[in-house]
Amino acid sequence: MITALFGVLLVAPECAFSQAVDSTSTTTSEILPTAVPASTPDEFIFRPIIGFSGGMLTYYRDISKGQTTNGPTLSNLAGDIRVSFPLKGSFYFTMHTLFGTLSANERGNDRSANFKTQLNVFGGEVSYNFNHFLKSNRVLDPYLSVGFDAMLFNSKTDLFDANGQAYHYWSDGTIRNQPDMPENRYSAVVIQRDYNYETDIREAAVGGIPFHDKYSFMVPVGVGVNMRMNEHLHARLGATWNFMLTDVVDGISKETKGVREGDGQNDNMLFIHVGLAWDMSKRPKEIDDEDSKSDISNEALMALTEGDDDADGVLNLLDECAGTPPGVAVDAKGCPPDADNDGVADHLDLEPASPENAVVDSNGVALSDEQLEAIYLRFIDSTGHFAQIEDTIYVLDVPSKRTRRYAGIFSVQVAGDSLTTAQADRLLSEGEVKSVQDGDKTALLVGKYDDLPTAIEKSRELKKEGIGTGTVVQQAPIAKVGAAGATGVFVSGAAARKLNNTDAVFRVQVGAFKNQPKAGAFADVPNLVSIVGEDGINRFYS
Structure with missing residues (x-):
């Protein structure tokens, strides 16, 4: 029943329904763009x-x-x-x-x-x-x-006609060679403008x-x-x-x-x-015509249409599965066979005969009902109960009457609130790491060295690796991380002192979330401590 349910609901990276290919076992073919000359500033062209x-x-x-x-x-x-x-x-x-x-x-x-x-x-x-x-x-x-x-x-x-006679405009509308006066009425000659x-x-x-x-x-x-x-x-x-x-x-x-x-x-x-x-x-049509011209060469066009980069006998233009490894048989579409039709090609399939309609992983192996149920519960989980966690255990030695103070033991002080997870792993590999209170902040004491020069040299080494160090101090044992290979966030001594101050305390990480879980998700967990790391993940310890 669970298998049938997952055939409808489940979409997860651990499974594949069609043409799933492991990126670590195949190569892909790329068509590189044709090289073009470096751009130059636009030249002013006077086109009037x-x-x-x-x-x-x-x-x-x-x-x-x-x-x-x-x-x-x-x-x-x-x-x-x-x-x-x-x-x-x-x-x-x-x-x-x-x-x-x-x-x-x-x-x-x-x-x-x-x-x-x-x-x-x-x-x-x-x-x-x-x-x-x-x-x-x-x-x-x-x-x-x-x-x-x-x-x-x-x-x-x-002002004058061709004979040099001045124009005189008379009230009767004529032009004559004498002024318009009564005594010139009969002697004035009518002339024309030239x-x-x-x-x-x-x-x-x-x-x-x-x-x-x-x-x-x-x-x-x-x-x-x-x-x-x-x-x-x-x-x-x-x-x-x-x-x-x-x-x-x-x-x-x-x-x-x-x-x-x-x-x-x-x-x-x-x-x-x-x-x-x-x-x-240039009008817009001419510009469009020029823009539509491709800069790709004829040779590159031929390679696109008639080339066969993976040499499987199917042209690039028709190959639906580019990058097939040499020697692998393909069909007319250029894809290798998949006998059980689980989406993983036979040459990559670790289970060539998977059951029909089975949900498989990237290697073609069918997932069991238990695996599918776990994936489903993790997919719908809202409380964080099934979230992926870091199985990290921290042990704090809280001072007691039996704790012996070491004379002549030197350690390198490191700021405990500025470490990445990788840097924390690096410090834990030293074997001797203690958590102490430095004012309102948590500091770490790294290493146990019998002489001061050795401790100073270790401080320089850590600085070269990008880990911020402070002074070299004479150690007073307050807290120690017990699991040298663990990863995660250090638990401060202040939080530990709220518990039993005479016995060793084990604190287990019970959840790690990008988003804040719903209120009351850990209501039944006693002595819960929440710490937000540099990676933004909120981790919960008990």
């Missing part, structure tokens, strides 16, 4: 986004203010070349140059004015593409940008404009969207409003007089553009 855009450049300010003659569809062509590269996160830095023509024409009852200039702009900007909020595999890539540019201009105006901007506004001081530099700065603020056509090619659509830091590009300012007097606000312009960009950086 290069783009070109074309569009319309529109002037906004004093001339034709509020009129529709300067709309984007009636403006001048301009081009923009830019080189961008990513910064941290969702930001890009762009260097660009813009070139084109900026002009405006105004025809009104109070004032008629015009200007035209070639514009060259150089600068940089930072853009943000909303990567923090949008999907990484999106097709449309919106952006915002802001920058700072330097611009060169040379504004001119059209749109040849021949007069330099600065040099001619048109309208009384003061002398000024032909360069200035502006702040571009842009918005737009990039459309990813493939992994590298992007289409770009955007608009940039440029806040100029000057008011003299159009030739009208607050310093000019008469009908050419301005409102004192700086000039602005709008650039609406469309273009293409080539992204030279």
Whole structure:
């Protein structure tokens, strides 16, 4: 009945149900990783986004203010070349140059004015593409940008026709070669503008404009969207409003007089553009493709697929029992035979014909009912009664009237509360070890030496072995461990003195636990002493 019960409940290291292999009698085959070169610091690789855009450049300010003659569809062509590269996160830095023509024409009852200039702009900007909020595999890539540019201009105006006649704008809408005055009504000739901007506004001081530099700065603020056509090619659509830091590009300012007097606000312009960009950086798909490439060599792949490390005739890829010893027959899966089907191969099985469904140990030997019962009781034990204990007996000689004090006997003092079990074994091998009280701590006196130099030499020897020693003392026999080959924790003299102080006392270890047992587990054990060792195990003695 116990055997049947364990077939369902028991899982223990002493038994095996399938393919149990003793680690001391088999060898395993390892597939070592392919050696790779030592890593080197990442190198900075400049992989920019290069783009070109074309569009319309529109002037906004004093001339034709509020009129529709300067709309984007009636403006001048301009081009923009830019080189961008990513910064941290969702930001890009762009260097660009813009070139084109900026002009405006105004025809009104109070004032008629015009200007035209070639514009060259150089600068940089930072853009943000909303990567923090949008999907990484999106097709449309919106952006915002802001920058700072330097611009060169040379504004001119059209004041004369091809024959050198000045334009006079009449109230009837015509342009004539004489001023709009009654006496010139019949003599003034109607002429046409030739749109040849021949007069330099600065040099001619048109309208009384003061002398000024032909360069200035502006702040571009842009918005737009990039459309990813493939992994590298992007289409770009955007608009940039440029806040100029000057008011003299159009030739009208607050310093000019008469009908050419301005409102004192700086000039602005709008650039609406469309273009293409080539992204030279690696996209996530390319990175994944490169990461998926294995660094393993063809030879290593061949060894994995066609190799047979244990030479049992079954390829590594198909071998379910790698590391079979030489000369052992295997089946098609590379596993040695197991005639009794107990999980231990025949060449390792010390009991080749174990009973059917028997629970066996790592050597293939069936466990008896008594062994299974002991394992089961130990498995479910909560009181510690069946716990593994150290069969260690300590004997304390408590001073009595018959105890003889030794003169001229020297011992090495050792701190008794800082020893490991291995160090305790080492001291016990000396044969003469006594436990004494040193204040509130327990000290050990090791050895009995007839002369002081021998005791000092023993102290040095123990120190070299990592055992902390104190002074060499003249021994006064207080306590002695009787079993020289025992292992465990020393019992202090203070605990012994609570018992009989005239007779020899035997103290037996009755339990050793990692976790504190339930309260009352040792209620029936008299004179119980609990000691926690350096290994964290709580040992109980009686």
